[in-house]
Amino acid sequence: MDRNEKLLSAFPAGSRGLEIGALCHPLVSEGEYDVRYVDWTSTDALRAKYANDPNVDVDKIVTVHYTLQEGHSLRQIIGDDLGDGFDFVIASHVIEHVPNPIGWFREIAGVLRPGGFLSLAIPDQRYIFDCKRELTGAGRWIDAFHSKQTRPSLGDIYDHFSNYVEVPLANFENLQFDPDTYPETHFDREWIKEALLRDESPESYIDCHCTTYTPFSFTHLLKEVMHLGLCDFRVHSFYETERGGTEFVVVLERMREGEPNGSGISEQLASLPDVTRHAGEWGWTDLHGYIDAQRLREKELEERIGTQEGELAELGSALAARDRDLEATRSELEKFRRLAERQHESLREILSSRSWRITAPLRWCVERFRHPGTQS
Template sequence: MPKAAGFRVDILDHADAAALRAKYRDAGIDASRIEAVDFVWHGEPLSETIGRRGGYDWIIASHVIEHTPDLVGFLLECQTLLTPTGRLILVVPDKRHCFDHHRSLTSTGEVLDAHQLGCTRPSPGRVFDHYANAVKKGRAGVLSWHRHAPGALHPVHDMAGARGAWQAAQRGNDYIDVHNWRFTPASFRLLIDDLRELDLLELGIIDGPTGAGGEFCVCLQRGAGARIERMASLTAIERSGR
């Protein structure tokens, strides 16, 4: 939803446009298309960054939620920013078809712990797991792939790299960006249902999760969406593969 196409949007990111263009200069994208960032987030609640509540008809977060140290806190802040009928649209990596392939699915308990602790950065253990277990697929070494894509899996980093990242995370001087959370469509639905059952979240799933390749899309809205019986969700996760 770019401003250049006429959309009335505010853009929030962890850095300003100049820093983002520098970061992605060699990432195989047209970095010149990165638009001006209206709000730079430094770890505080999103409503504090923006300075208001309840003003957005929709929020789009594409490949964001898996990076958040406090996933519940992020969802609650999005809920706070939305109008009563506003919608949150998430694009989320499917861990079966990206570099998280060999990492375990995130449980509700893990995100509850992170929320209670008020996490603002990935723990050293999460950083180690990310670097030690990340894989790429095929000769081209792609980090996200279609579920039928051919090719063998290979490590992205060696153990020396994992050790170095783990040690750097313990020093705490720099924010080391990793995937804190891993989902499939079925496991993400279970998480949202659990958070609603615990009265932690008002947002419910009204569309999705659907997708192809290495990601899925899901739409949430306050007070909407039918919940699935928990055993049925666990069975769906088992059948879809971990």
């Protein structure tokens, strides 16, 4: 199953939905679905912002139908277009930028019909520039929800830029992930220092990764907010990060009205996938253990390969010995063939000799004597 199939497989053809942050790479096309696009600013503003960015084709930037506005919920922004609610919302690499994930989930639930889907592609912290950061815990989600956080905090911004590392392409090709070997990124801390001294927040919105996740940590966070009754979704499908990949996919289904209580919470918890917690799941401080475990596994694999190579060498020797035996048998057969040919030649010489013709009457007499009743 490819990436698009994972993200879109729950959506019936022709269904009505939203895509958040599509820019010039929409996952949902207007021809296949009745889709509306949501972004942080207008189409013209996006084209102006990315006019000189070689990675963005400004001519392909989608038409933004709804522009996010601080202090206004998504439901308020959509207004009368909401109707009975959308069938789906899709957001690729968006949730990690959201300052208040619980509040964001509740906003999304507010525009989905019961049984509608929220489809997320989420970067895996272990394999991107966030790999030296601590994973986001439930306390971070709860604090942001309680304080109604609408912008990245100074701490979020500091963690993002001060821990940013470049993951070399060769690491993906060789599947070797060791942050100790990544080049450091130099970060100017002065403006953060000045903001702290002034006890001020940045005047403009500074985009960053407010949160970081792995498949296991994200599942754990969902479990915690389900227990608290703060989640309006169950897990419909969950696709862990593939080998060599950098993201995982989660499709959530909106619960029916009034369900996140009692039996509803039990149903939510039962929908959580059984995701294996790997060594180093809780961030940079434990990553050395993960690396050591990987190196131990590599050593075990090398030993197994060495054993198999030895077995192959023994098998090769046995095959070589069998080949030698087969060659010796062929040689013996050739000797017998040549001997048979010589014997046949000798017999032909005898049968064509003068003595054989002279002694023919004598042989006839001997034959008659041995078999008296035989006629010639």
